[in-house]
Amino acid sequence: MQTQLFIDGRFVPALSGATLATLNPHDNSEIAQVSMAGREDVDRAVAAAKKAFPAWSAMAAADRGRLLLKLADAIEANADALARLESLDTGHPIRDTRNLDVPRTAATFRYFGGMADKVEGSVIPVEAGFLNYLTREPVGVVGQVVPWNFPLMFTSWKMAPALAAGNCVVMKPAELTPLSSLAIAALMAEVGFPAGVVNVLPGLGHVAGQYIAEHPEISKVAFTGSTAVGRKIVQASSGNLKKVQLELGGKGANIVYGDANLDAVVQGSAFGIFHNQGQACIAASRLIVHESIADDLLERFTSLARSIRIGDPLDPSTEMGPLTSQMHRDRVLSYVDVAREQGGRVLAGGKAPDAAALAKGCYVEPTIVQAKPTDRVAQEEVFGPFVTVSTFRTDEEALAIANGTEYGLGAGLWTRDLQRAHLVARQLRSGMVWINCYKRVSPASPFGGVGASGYGREMGFEVMREYTQPKSVWVNVDANIPPYYPR
Numbered sequence: 001m002q003t004q005l006f007i008d009g010r011f012v013p014a015l016s017g018a019t020l021a022t023l024n025p026h027d028n029s030e031i032a033q034v035s036m037a038g039r040e041d042v043d044r045a046v047a048a049a050k051k052a053f054p055a056w057s058a059m060a061a062a063d064r065g066r067l068l069l070k071l072a073d074a075i076e077a078n079a080d081a082l083a084r085l086e087s088l089d090t091g092h093p094i095r096d097t098r099n100l101d102v103p104r105t106a107a108t109f110r111y112f113g114g115m116a117d118k119v120e121g122s123v124i125p126v127e128a129g130f131l132n133y134l135t136r137e138p139v140g141v142v143g144q145v146v147p148w149n150f151p152l153m154f155t156s157w158k159m160a161p162a163l164a165a166g167n168c169v170v171m172k173p174a175e176l177t178p179l180s181s182l183a184i185a186a187l188m189a190e191v192g193f194p195a196g197v198v199n200v201l202p203g204l205g206h207v208a209g210q211y212i213a214e215h216p217e218i219s220k221v222a223f224t225g226s227t228a229v230g231r232k233i234v235q236a237s238s239g240n241l242k243k244v245q246l247e248l249g250g251k252g253a254n255i256v257y258g259d260a261n262l263d264a265v266v267q268g269s270a271f272g273i274f275h276n277q278g279q280a281c282i283a284a285s286r287l288i289v290h291e292s293i294a295d296d297l298l299e300r301f302t303s304l305a306r307s308i309r310i311g312d313p314l315d316p317s318t319e320m321g322p323l324t325s326q327m328h329r330d331r332v333l334s335y336v337d338v339a340r341e342q343g344g345r346v347l348a349g350g351k352a353p354d355a356a357a358l359a360k361g362c363y364v365e366p367t368i369v370q371a372k373p374t375d376r377v378a379q380e381e382v383f384g385p386f387v388t389v390s391t392f393r394t395d396e397e398a399l400a401i402a403n404g405t406e407y408g409l410g411a412g413l414w415t416r417d418l419q420r421a422h423l424v425a426r427q428l429r430s431g432m433v434w435i436n437c438y439k440r441v442s443p444a445s446p447f448g449g450v451g452a453s454g455y456g457r458e459m460g461f462e463v464m465r466e467y468t469q470p471k472s473v474w475v476n477v478d479a480n481i482p483p484y485y486p487r
């Protein structure tokens, strides 16, 4: 297990010698002491990335792609160890890290390995006598700041497209969960990525993260995390006007119409909110139900929530693990009081589990709260296994509730009515919409939001636009046409 900073192809201690413990959220025991980067370490990493950039960006795109494909193979070859490390550090159940996080991480590196040599330019029809063509060039050194909820997967979401496009990377994982990004860095060194192309700097957000956003030699910063820090990133980036890409919070609307298949709704909604203990920006955190089916649906949904097996993330039978930190668990539980103060009714959960074996960990029971759409718990991102339920009578009312927060990341709807499904999908103020499913993601499909959920898109070809800049080239190709505007 690597616990030092990864700079210029090597693991090195922070210049200050500072380290911080990373904890196992199952029992809050220490897993390891991890080096914490200071500003001077960010400078070292940026210098290494800058040095590596000319050769990396000039390398044949297919060769960059080949390295990403080799990395995907190496991730699969080390799948069990990576899954275990991620479960230890984050609290995700091992069945999820093994079956979802690790395969999705490999799939993302593989998808962008294939993408590397497909980023084409275009020829633009301008006036006679001139050829105008457009190429896409890498941005340069890019800074990336990632959160603690899916650290392994987000390492691939951030790094893979940036590298495929020919950029060099300085990435800061969250202080709570640095281990899987360091493990990926070690695999990158093993499969032959040139030194300096990728640098991974565990560190504190307000120190290393802030300096990455400010750094005058970083040309772009890509951030995933809270809306509050997203705003700070924008401000910090203004010094050298770097490109900014923000994937921020969400408050996912999950609308269930009266004609929906309730078996599918119950299963899909439980996955939407309880997977990864609800610590997902696209969590289905607001269940919005037609009044005609509300009683039936809530009975089934609460009974499923109560049956979820909570326990040690390393136990293969565990369906829900602990939240990733004690502080975050306390924050999530504090929202139960907030709900009650505004008249909310707790239908399930609302507390830590009683089991003595879980007493030292950051556990919260799956929690369902009936609340008004304007209540704080239905407006603010709780980021836990915490879903609000409200009812509606008309389609207009459902849409108004769904669009009634500052966020606009993911939203879902369940109906058998095809026309309504597409009409509502068009009217939802949201970067992603799921019809009769929830929380589907793919490296091929653009991911991102509007409003307080940020801007820019990850994944698909869209993200290649984020990690490149267009260059327009004019060529005078006709000797009979004056190369200047006639006077």
Ligand code: TAP
Pocket: 145, 146, 147, 148, 149, 172, 173, 174, 175, 176, 203, 204, 205, 206, 208, 209, 210, 211, 213, 224, 225, 226, 227, 229, 230, 232, 233, 247, 248, 249, 250, 280, 281, 381, 382, 383
């Ligand atoms: P954030 O504070 O937003 O942390 C995300 C990342 O930003 C971490 O790497 C963090 O470093 C870093 N960071 C913190 N302050 C920074 C600054 N001034 N400049 C640059 N980087 C900075 O999220 P959190 O505190 O971990 O969670 C708070 C809430 O944010 C959650 O409850 C949830 O609502 C939301 N959240 C959303 C997402 C997604 S996927 N949209 C993910 C996580 C959290 P440190 O690790 O050192 O703090």
